Amino acid sequence: MSDAPFLFDRLCVIGIGLIGSSILRAARSYGLSRTLVAADLSQKVIGRVEELGIADVATTDFGAAVTDADCVILCVPSGAFGVVTEIIAPHLKPGAVISDSGSVKGAVVAQMSPFLPSGVHFIPAHPVAGTEHSGPDAGFAELFENRWCIFTPAENIDAEALARYRAFWERLGSKVERMTPEHHDLVLAVTSHVPHLIAYNIVGTADDLETVTQSEVIKFSAGGFRDFTRIAASDPTMWRDVFLNNKKAVLEVLGRFSEDLAYLQRAIRWGEGDKLFDLFTRTRAVRRSIIDQGQETAAPDFGRPHGKH
Amino acid sequence: MSDAPFLFDRLCVIGIGLIGSSILRAARSYGLSRTLVAADLSQKVIGRVEELGIADVATTDFGAAVTDADCVILCVPSGAFGVVTEIIAPHLKPGAVISDSGSVKGAVVAQMSPFLPSGVHFIPAHPVAGTEHSGPDAGFAELFENRWCIFTPAENIDAEALARYRAFWERLGSKVERMTPEHHDLVLAVTSHVPHLIAYNIVGTADDLETVTQSEVIKFSAGGFRDFTRIAASDPTMWRDVFLNNKKAVLEVLGRFSEDLAYLQRAIRWGEGDKLFDLFTRTRAVRRSIIDQGQETAAPDFGRPHGKH
Incomplete structure (x- = not known):
């Protein structure tokens, strides 16, 4: 008190x-x-x-x-x-x-x-x-x-x-x-709404593959996939409403995301390693800023327990 | 010993x-x-x-x-x-x-x-x-x-x-x-390689927006974005090589991911909430399986600290 x-x-x-x-x-x-x-x-x-x-x-x-x-x-x-x-x-x-x-x-x-x-x-x-x-x-x-x-x-x-x-x-x-409400909705489309949509989507894609079993997806999820499943476990009703209510900003950011992904896809297809390396280096700096500003823990793996327990 | x-x-x-x-x-x-x-x-x-x-x-x-x-x-x-x-x-x-x-x-x-x-x-x-x-x-x-x-x-x-x-x-x-090596590469494309590519990509897209400042992206990253930045901070050389060396499986899974994302994008544009809700419910179950099988902690937010520290 x-x-x-x-x-x-x-x-x-x-x-x-x-x-x-x-x-x-x-x-x-x-x-x-x-x-x-x-x-x-x-x-x-x-x-x-x-x-x-x-x-x-x-x-x-x-x-x-x-x-x-x-x-x-x-x-x-x-x-x-x-x-x-x-x-x-x-x-x-x-x-x-x-x-x-x-x-x-x-x-x-x-x-x-x-x-x-x-x-x-x-x-x-x-x-x-x-x-x-x-x-x-x-x-x-x-x-x-x-x-x-x-x-x-x-x-x-x-x-x-x-x-x-x-x-x-x-x-x-x-x-x-x-x-303003409009600026808020654009900022959150980037920092929250589109990341959630992408997470839901990759979990769905993985779940649908006929060549890889669901049990394999789950077993080997520590390679990165499980980080997406946390936000893809968020409340379905709330998130459906978020997307329906922030349609304009979500579609705008999603359009850019897809364009950028097509660029990476093409770089992989043509073996253009430099384009990949440049992006992967730049994104590391964003992570460092988030940790520096106290919005994240610097512990490896989000501080997930590694020992026997 | x-x-x-x-x-x-x-x-x-x-x-x-x-x-x-x-x-x-x-x-x-x-x-x-x-x-x-x-x-x-x-x-x-x-x-x-x-x-x-x-x-x-x-x-x-x-x-x-x-x-x-x-x-x-x-x-x-x-x-x-x-x-x-x-x-x-x-x-x-x-x-x-x-x-x-x-x-x-x-x-x-x-x-x-x-x-x-x-x-x-x-x-x-x-x-x-x-x-x-x-x-x-x-x-x-x-x-x-x-x-x-x-x-x-x-x-x-x-x-x-x-x-x-x-x-x-x-x-x-x-x-x-x-x-087999071939099956391994497909399983990992789903559970690790494509998730990493998507994470790198959304962090890059956010970093490029002219209408939202980088400082805003960082401040408000707790809404979901920061979960992606962890894996987008992985070693750039290693990951460039992963994509160049697992081209076939990565492009296959990426193609499906993009198709599925286009389906969700269309559902948002046309206000088809049911399609979103169905997916968002299904993905929750995948998360539960990962936790049940000990590949993840059930602590909220990956057990990130919430108290003053």
């Missing part, structure tokens, strides 16, 4: 999966809110929230959940932002901060904005953090530490509300950056 | 990088050979081997190194197998086991076989293990534990030599599987 004052008297998180439950756990650990409210459509999830004891109030009634809340964060699947906003809108407290954790900001803004009453402060946000696991049990308080959270509010956002919500994420351990 | 008898009185490893130095360290730790000989073209590497104390003899003279050795393992870059074999051939002891650690077996067999005298036992081998680091300092004795080592000897290989070399790898901690 921190000695700093509460940032929000009543914080409501809607959608208690990996992200939602991590926000609740961290808000409790770091003493960011007097009262924590968890809301989810699923009675099963709410039951689990109660067992885990990660909220003061847990309910399937979204209207009741947001009533009197000073901050409401929607951590629901991309496809659900519009309908959930429509349900909660009449119950929102004037002056409250309304946010979300969606991976695609343009679509979230388009879905939520039409329903939001004036007098609330809408600060779309995307914590660039996650693991391949999902559900309320997968969350942990440290998920956001040393990660970035991208805010994409409108230009005329209330400065005090923005500062307060920024302080909230900083106390969760994150660094905050502000950009 | 194990109490089991030495498997080889004198073991010679040529090429002391990640793999070569790990074999030496493990052979020493597990007491697999009375005398360990390290050979490398680079005087600097030999100096480092002496400082690390991981061999009994360290030399740049390949002929002297293999003299009287009961087992010789070439851990040199793919392009060097032919010339090194030509150099050592006149000095090889009759009855010795000759092996290698190359990632492409068809090419290694084609390069080495013409120079090998009759009377030595040629057992091409590929330990499917590694990290993104290279050089003699990067090695460690546990690298091969619980990993597979694939043998691709000719059908008429001497049974006793084969059994002895299998025992060697098993005592290094590995599981051994035998297949």
Whole structure:
């Protein structure tokens, strides 16, 4: 429990999966809110929230959940932002901060904005953090530490509300950056969405080969393939929605990826080793920068255990 | 030091990088050979081997190194197998086991076989293990534990030599599987070579975008991109040679990958969420199998540290 004052008297998180439950756990650990409210459509999830004891109030009634809340964060699947906003809108407290954790900001803004009453402060946000696991049990308080959270509010956002919500994420351990929803969606297409699509795709291709058995693919996966399977194990519903909602930027980056791959394919076919070597040297430097900036561990193999265990 | 008898009185490893130095360290730790000989073209590497104390003899003279050795393992870059074999051939002891650690077996067999005298036992081998680091300092004795080592000897290989070399790898901690060089190269194209090419490629594509800065790519890499950068930081020379030497299988798998990616691209363009969802669900199961079979850790995010540190 921190000695700093509460940032929000009543914080409501809607959608208690990996992200939602991590926000609740961290808000409790770091003493960011007097009262924590968890809301989810699923009675099963709410039951689990109660067992885990990660909220003061847990309910399937979204209207009741947001009533009197000073901050409401929607951590629901991309496809659900519009309908959930429509349900909660009449119950929102004037002056409250309304946010979300969606991976695609343009679509979230388009879905939520039409329903939001004036007098609330809408600060779309995307914590660039996650693991391949999902559900309320997968969350942990440290998920956001040393990660970035991208805010994409409108230009005329209330400065005090923005500062307060920024302080909230900083106390969760994150660094905050502000950009437009459009730029966010392009940046994430490169750093997250297309990498996921490619990972899903290579795992699918391997699974389909008739000349190599699935058992061989699995046995010999330590040669590189298994690194792709981690992100190809991410939540299918969430990722389907990401691609459908960030179509333009994903198709743009994917087009470039395919062009570049065709160039490498041709270099292999014609034995042009220099072209391969030049690229492989350049990519090493990108890795070094990521480690230098604390976004990755330098331990070999991601620090995977090598000893007998 | 194990109490089991030495498997080889004198073991010679040529090429002391990640793999070569790990074999030496493990052979020493597990007491697999009375005398360990390290050979490398680079005087600097030999100096480092002496400082690390991981061999009994360290030399740049390949002929002297293999003299009287009961087992010789070439851990040199793919392009060097032919010339090194030509150099050592006149000095090889009759009855010795000759092996290698190359990632492409068809090419290694084609390069080495013409120079090998009759009377030595040629057992091409590929330990499917590694990290993104290279050089003699990067090695460690546990690298091969619980990993597979694939043998691709000719059908008429001497049974006793084969059994002895299998025992060697098993005592290094590995599981051994035998297949033809051709099948090996196809299996590895799927599980290792094409994944590496794709990783190199997406890192290159991201680095080239004019609309997203390199600093943004690095900052927000935790969204998935950084998983690719680990394998895109692998040794450029080694990987150039892998692609040039396994052209046929890599182009075959790459062709399928691109076809499958075009299918997903079209599904995104036309909003066909079901096609995406079906694939994303199927790939999750592959991940589970890899974890179940001990080729991966189930810790979220590869067990990367999340706390403040």
